[in-house]
Amino acid sequence: MERRDFVSNLSMVLALACAGGLAACSKSSSDAPDPGNGGGGGNNAKLTADLGSELLNTGSFKIGGGVILIRIAAGNTASSFAALSSTCTHQGCTVATFNSSSNLIECNAPCGHGSRYTTTGAVQTGPATNPLTKMTIAISGNTLTVS
Ligand code: FES
Known part of the structure; x- marks a missing residue:
């Protein structure tokens, strides 16, 4: 794997992890009764x-x-x-x-x-x-x- 490919893959993994973290946060707050x-x-x-x-x-x-x-x-x-x-x-x-x-x-x-x-x-x-x-x-x- 070339360095450019490694950096690209790492960026994608970080983006997915951040999106997952945000989704988890928003889900927990929306679970509360209104x-x-x-x-x-x-x-x-x-x-x-x-x-x-x-x-x-x-x-x-x-x-x-x-x-x-x-x-x-x-x-x-x-x-x-x-x-x-x-x-x-x-x-x-x-x-x-x-x-x-x-x-x-x-x-x-x-x-x-x-x-x-x-x-x-x-x-x-x-x-x-x-x-x-x-x-x-x-x-x-x-x-x-x-x-
Ligand atoms: S609406 Fe309650 S006192 Fe007028």
């Missing part, structure tokens, strides 16, 4: 949570898949959580946050207009007049699924 569409968990799942690493403390919350999921008590039973539609009933904005100090779900700027909801979904402060829709929670092992 919280924006609910994160998997079955055909009807709107949102899932790994209770081994998420929502560990009372007041912690997660928004995704059209759902706001809030830990409202200790323990890993369905009654330890509130799962509600994250679509504000005023004008359809996604609620922005759960305020653990006031225990209220807030629909804030830039889209929202200040409506507040309790963890049961009831309106605490308008302009919204209708409650947030309650969702169904199922827990299997450390996996919580909202549907």
Whole structure:
């Protein structure tokens, strides 16, 4: 093998190795559930949570898949959580946050207009007049699924 052929072959091997490395990196990141569409968990799942690493403390919350999921008590039973539609009933904005100090779900700027909801979904402060829709929670092992 001539030197020119050796260098050419070496370049091709390095290019393939780099491409393989990049593909491996992109695959691992794309394997993660997409919280924006609910994160998997079955055909009807709107949102899932790994209770081994998420929502560990009372007041912690997660928004995704059209759902706001809030830990409202200790323990890993369905009654330890509130799962509600994250679509504000005023004008359809996604609620922005759960305020653990006031225990209220807030629909804030830039889209929202200040409506507040309790963890049961009831309106605490308008302009919204209708409650947030309650969702169904199922827990299997450390996996919580909202549907
Ligand atoms: S859209 Fe939520 S308060 Fe207006």
